[in-house]
Amino acid sequence: MSHVYERVALIGLGLIAGSMGLAMKAHGLAGEVVGTARSKDTRDVAVGLGLCDRVTETAAEAAKDADLVVLAVPVGAMGAIAAEIAPHLKPGATVTDVGSVKKHVVEAVSPHLPDTVHFVPGHPLAGTEHSGPHAGFATLFENRWCLLITDAGCEAGAVANLRALWEGMGANVEEMDADHHDLVLAVTSHTPHLIAYTMVGVADDLRRVTDSEVIKYSAAGFRDFTRIAASDPTMWRDVFLTNKEATLEILGRFTEELFALQRAIRTGDGEQLFDYFTRTRAIRRGIIEAGQDTEAPDFGRGTSRK
Ligand SMILES: NC(=O)C1=CN([C@@H]2O[C@H](COP(=O)(O)OP(=O)(O)OC[C@H]3O[C@@H](n4cnc5c(N)ncnc54)[C@H](O)[C@@H]3O)[C@@H](O)[C@H]2O)C=CC1
Numbered sequence: 001m002s003h004v005y006e007r008v009a010l011i012g013l014g015l016i017a018g019s020m021g022l023a024m025k026a027h028g029l030a031g032e033v034v035g036t037a038r039s040k041d042t043r044d045v046a047v048g049l050g051l052c053d054r055v056t057e058t059a060a061e062a063a064k065d066a067d068l069v070v071l072a073v074p075v076g077a078m079g080a081i082a083a084e085i086a087p088h089l090k091p092g093a094t095v096t097d098v099g100s101v102k103k104h105v106v107e108a109v110s111p112h113l114p115d116t117v118h119f120v121p122g123h124p125l126a127g128t129e130h131s132g133p134h135a136g137f138a139t140l141f142e143n144r145w146c147l148l149i150t151d152a153g154c155e156a157g158a159v160a161n162l163r164a165l166w167e168g169m170g171a172n173v174e175e176m177d178a179d180h181h182d183l184v185l186a187v188t189s190h191t192p193h194l195i196a197y198t199m200v201g202v203a204d205d206l207r208r209v210t211d212s213e214v215i216k217y218s219a220a221g222f223r224d225f226t227r228i229a230a231s232d233p234t235m236w237r238d239v240f241l242t243n244k245e246a247t248l249e250i251l252g253r254f255t256e257e258l259f260a261l262q263r264a265i266r267t268g269d270g271e272q273l274f275d276y277f278t279r280t281r282a283i284r285r286g287i288i289e290a291g292q293d294t295e296a297p298d299f300g301r302g303t304s305r306k
């Protein structure tokens with residue numbers, strides 16, 4: 001495939017940027033991939049693993065002359081990076097990000113960017129509980145969704161190129177607005193992560209009582225929770241701080257349902273429990289029939305619905 005961009009700058013060299021670098025190289029999507037990270041260790045590892053062709057010490061240097069700049073840092077750090085690179089961006093360049101929350105990123109990044117560049121926020125619904133440059137792999141985005149945040153003001157050519165890049169890395173692309181994105185992700189990703197963090201925390205408290213039996217005899221359900229709850233603390237702290245409204249809305253509904261089930265257990269209402277579990281089983285079957293499930297409980301397998 002011919003290059004979609006001559007020069008791509010990856011700001012932050014962790015799981016997502018690393019996977020993008022490897023995927024762009026594997027599919028010949030970029031002429032040159034320049035990377036940057038705060039620590040020299042990360043930069044050295046990134047070059048050693050071939051995540052990018054070369055690294056720079058600062059984000060400003062990496063962004064200079066880039067046709068596409070990808071912000072791949074925790075959501076809470078996006079605004080500061082945008083402010084740092086803004087004066088160095090090439091006119092006509094596209095800036096995108098991969099953050100898990102979109103409204104906050106739009107609000108934090110847009111005010112810093114000059115009118116001469118295009119900002120098209122993005123979010124690949126693909127990841128793992130691992131982080132850092134060693135975690136990246138070239139096939140991460142294959143058959144996964146990537147959501148682009150577009151509105152009437154977006155330049156069609158800039159959106160088309162970014163779409164081509166994600167499709168070239170194997171993703172299925174859809175466009176939506178930031179508010180809708182944040183609500184959907186609060187249901188499908190953010191609240192489930194919080195529930196997993198809570199369940200593992202509860203089990204850890206119990207472990208002190210039962211002297212390690214929780215870990216020793218942990219069944220598959222709990223193990224799945226521990227995988228999710230091993231996700232990066234900085235990244236997830238930022239997700240909850242910045243997608244506050246939607247997460248609190250979904251958590252409110254969740255606790256109402258939980259109380260209803262708690263009452264059914266206390267009152268011995270087997271019919272209510274049975275009906276509830278029958279309904280949720282049908283949802284799971286629907287996901288599998290739509291081809292959107294893998295053995296691992298990760299979200300966002302992007303099989304085309306067409
Ligand atoms: N991990 C996942 O499964 C997914 C993550 N995302 C989003 O992608 C973005 C990057 O996540 P990962 O690649 O998983 O993270 P990571 O932890 O693997 O890499 C993050 C990179 O950002 C750098 N960084 C951290 N704080 C910084 C700061 N204050 N200033 C400058 N650089 C900083 C780190 O040194 C590292 O190079 C996040 O916004 C996250 O919400 C999106 C989809 C999936």
Ligand SMILES: O=C(O)C(=O)Cc1ccc(O)cc1
Binds near residue numbers: 124126297299300
């Ligand atoms: O590892 C998992 O199960 C995930 O849910 C990965 C993930 C984490 C954060 C995102 O914004 C998108 C995907």
